[in-house]
Amino acid sequence: MLEPTTQTAAQQYVFRPLAEEKSELFTNKDVERFATDEFCRYELIGGEIIVSTAPRxxxxxxxxxxxxxxxxxxxxxxxxxxxxxxxxxxxxxxxxxxxxxxxxxxxxxxxxxxxxxxxxxxxxxxxxxxxxxxxxxxxxxxxxxxxxxxxxxxxxxxxxxxxxxxxxxxxxxxxxxxxxxxxxxxxxxxxxxxxxxxxxxx
Missing domain, CATH: 3.90.1570.10 (tt1808, chain A)
Known part of the structure; x- marks a missing residue:
């Protein structure tokens, strides 16, 4: 399960494990599964997935x-x-x-x-x-x-x-x-x- 946190002004989305799953951090293998939009940048920092839109x-x-x-x-x-x-x-x-x-x-x-x-x-x-x-x-x-x-x-x-x-x-x-x-x-x-x-x- 994912808990999306939207940051419109910053043009990024942060995906975290749900509260009851905090011990289960995302891995690089998870990023590969979520990376479905070729125009976005998917990064993983401390087990959190950060999705950024195309740069200006x-x-x-x-x-x-x-x-x-x-x-x-x-x-x-x-x-x-x-x-x-x-x-x-x-x-x-x-x-x-x-x-x-x-x-x-x-x-x-x-x-x-x-x-x-x-x-x-x-x-x-x-x-x-x-x-x-x-x-x-x-x-x-x-x-x-x-x-x-x-x-x-x-x-x-x-x-x-x-x-x-x-x-x-x-x-x-x-x-x-x-x-x-x-x-x-x-x-x-x-x-x-x-x-x-x-x-x-x-």
């Missing part, structure tokens, strides 16, 4: 622009890959689909499951683009941040379209905010500089 235009535009900057760098420095909406299986009760990830070739070979085509483990870098609404902000800035830290994602970038900035969470360090007029650098990619102003240009 600005969301997709920012994702593409970030991927382009990474791709240009990786053409000259083939350290790994930038991938959009990959499946990450982090545990039996945690499976997410981030907007973008960077993963080195070595890490890819370690955690890529050839049978289902998903990564069974965490990449070095995860990038999420925030959607409007307090529910989405809490999910990306708190719940997912804690999830990625727990599974040893080295860096997590939360892109904020409304503020035109990126908040960077590096494992073991204080969070930092990179504003529109700054360049975002990362120790994962030597000499890489993400031009934030270009991301938010009209």
């Amino acid at each position: 235009y600005i969301h997709q535009l920012l994702s593409m622009r970030i991927a382009i900057q990474f791709s240009k760098y990786l053409e000259k420095n083939p350290l790994g890959e930038i991938l959009a909406t990959p499946g990450l299986i982090l545990s039996e009760y945690d499976g997410v689909i981030p907007d973008l990830i960077f993963i080195t070739h070595e890490r890819r070979d370690e955690i890529l499951n050839e049978k289902d085509g998903k990564f069974h483990g965490a990449p070095e870098l995860v990038i999420e683009i925030l959607s409007p609404g307090r529910v989405n902000a809490r999910r990306d800035l708190q719940i997912k941040r804690e999830l990625y830290e727990m599974y040893n994602v080295l860096e997590y970038w939360a892109v904020k379209p409304q503020q035109k900035e990126i908040e960077v969470f590096e494992i073991g360090k204080e969070a930092k905010v990179c504003a529109e007029n700054e360049l975002l650098k990362t120790s994962l990619l030597p000499k890489f500089k993400l031009k934030i102003k270009q991301l938010f240009a009209n």
Whole structure:
């Protein structure tokens, strides 16, 4: 049985076990059964299924622009890959689909499951683009941040379209905010500089 909790403003639905079934958390196998709409994103966090609708235009535009900057760098420095909406299986009760990830070739070979085509483990870098609404902000800035830290994602970038900035969470360090007029650098990619102003240009 499912108990749907609708968050219209946040454009997502959360499915939880009914009160008498709280001990029976959903698993990634359950997600496969519920994932019937190809235009929705089905994620599992702590045994709860979160269904999100298709992202807005600005969301997709920012994702593409970030991927382009990474791709240009990786053409000259083939350290790994930038991938959009990959499946990450982090545990039996945690499976997410981030907007973008960077993963080195070595890490890819370690955690890529050839049978289902998903990564069974965490990449070095995860990038999420925030959607409007307090529910989405809490999910990306708190719940997912804690999830990625727990599974040893080295860096997590939360892109904020409304503020035109990126908040960077590096494992073991204080969070930092990179504003529109700054360049975002990362120790994962030597000499890489993400031009934030270009991301938010009209």
